[in-house]
Amino acid sequence: MPEGKGILPKQMFYTKVPVSSGLKRRFVNDISEIAVLGVVNSSNMKLPAEGKLKEILIVAVALNASEVPVDALEHIAKLRPSGILFICIRSGDQGDECALAVRRALPVRAGHVQQNTIFVGQWHKAQDLTLKICGTKIEEVWESFNSQAILNTSNPENLDARIARSQSLSELHNLEAKLTKDHARAKNPTQRNEIYAKLHKVRAQLESLNAAI
Template sequence: MAVAKCASVSALTLGLPEQTAMPEGKGKLPQQLFYAKVPVSSGLKRRFVNDISEIGVLGIVNSSNMGLPAEGQLKEILVIGVVLNTSEVPVDALEHMAKLRPSGILFVCIRSGNQGDECALAVRRAVPVRAGHMQQNTMFVGQWYKAQDLSLKIRGKSIDEVWESFNSQTILNTPDPENLDERIARSQSLSQLRNLEAKLAKDHARAKNPTQRNEIYAKLHKVRAQLESFNEGL
């Protein structure tokens, strides 16, 4: 079966089952669809006009084509290709698109690289927050891969679990769908600690005043102890 493509990328090149692939000639989504009838800022409109050259549905993952029980909150997952004119992902445009549809959308961002097409996954997801704090959604953008090296794995016994797995592959580079919010929060904390360690190490190297150096070193020692504790828990 001939299938829909965005640049060189299709559901099949991503490793998805053939039954999930959008047929060739279908699935193209004109950029105007996302700003012509929906009020948007001039800046967001420019994103769609200047930063994106093509948008198309590459595939649909649902309970019927995957043989999964029709249960849970999500009925289907759209896999949407977004071909870029820029090297950076237009996060605000993707977020706008994700807000317009209640089902999960896995974005496959595609840009032209020195050795062919490159891809990065992106999803909109609620950010893990502490109890009592207001939940917020944000766009997560994964790392860039050569198009031929990006392969999606389908894991889970329901569409909700498959969605969690796609989120995990985007954010943490692993298909494991279990306890994802906890793992994301842990990854974010670890990243913040590493950034803080790097900053304090530079500050300590630059400091001339002995008292100031000692104060910075004490903070650096505390952060390194926290990092060691994190690593022991992995």
């Protein structure tokens, strides 16, 4: 996309479609600019025009805030059926930083209702952020973009399972940290033993998950 040609007025996202006052404030206060940087499709990537996904938009979102306004990205993503890879940009003490973000269905077990959410990846120095295009189909390129945003790797294989495992590891690490503090604070021997038993179980689960990676 030629520089300056892809800028999207923020107002188009909250005047044409009714939004809450809180979401409007997100666009007005937390986002300084939205711009389409490029489009990935079968013609410009010389890939077969197969599957439901026909193109992927690369959209830059320059922030006034330090945190990504996920509800605003959710709103933008829902307005378009094609995939959108967001590149969020914020200014910090060490210069500009970037993080990739995508809207994706959460991994769920069979029979459960599917829900979508915005995944925001790690922050990188702007000059260090790279984007790899991997795959022989647009769907594979999209999965690779999702993997880069969520797991910081371009490997698109078995992504839902890897996301679920990553989320489980994060939850277990948080629980381990909490139980470790609780155990250190506990004075009653019975309570300390109960907490230690829980901590031992969590650490066994972590070891099992790490061994499966």
